[in-house]
Amino acid sequence: MQALTRAEEQLMLILWKLGSGLTQEVREELPEPRVTYNTVSSTLRILVKKGVLEAQPEARNHRYVPLFSKDDYARYLLGHLLENYCDNALQNLLALCVNGSLPLASPKKKKKKKSKKKKRKGE
Template identity: 25%
Template sequence: MMKPTDSEMEILQILWEKGESSVRNVHEQLDKKDVGYTTTLKLMQIMHDKAMVSRDSSAKTHLYKALLSKEQTQHQFLDKMIDAVYNGSTARLVMQALGNERASKEEIDLIKAYLKNLENT
């Protein structure tokens, strides 16, 4: 599976959230104010060449759609991070994440329910 760059991930995030979009729409959603429209266009053309996005060119304004699954891409990045940063230990990742005290009570309850479900299967 293709590993998107940071810039490509930003574009994919927009396409996953908004759905099919023009370059102009994606460009306006990007947080980077110093990046020009032509840079966004070139990145999306490269992503099309890499088969990360499809392009509907039947109208004057081309529309792009993500071809990479959000879930698969997240899973790939998570696996790589667990291997690289936590020596393959999912437990270390979870303990580190929960140790940062960012998890809300609702999130902790969801995690507990998920763990209980794993134990019962």
């Protein structure tokens, strides 16, 4: 699974609420000003290619059905946040939620590498 763009996430939130939907049904749920039908259709097709939605033929349209739940995606996002921003430490994630910031970590000591140019100048 991969993170969704804001536009993709917005459409997924609608589809999770509806359960499934045609392009026009999804578009009608968007807040004003709505993006064009073609934009919604293109984004839904991208989500199918990403393996997030299934497109089921219906008359001359497709009914889009989420392949995973909103809770599954929330778990993925929390895992991603924990791994990439909280050093895989649940206490850091909780501190971020409660305090709005991560605890200050002790600065890592960097090994100093002397370049050949600096050595030559100093000699």
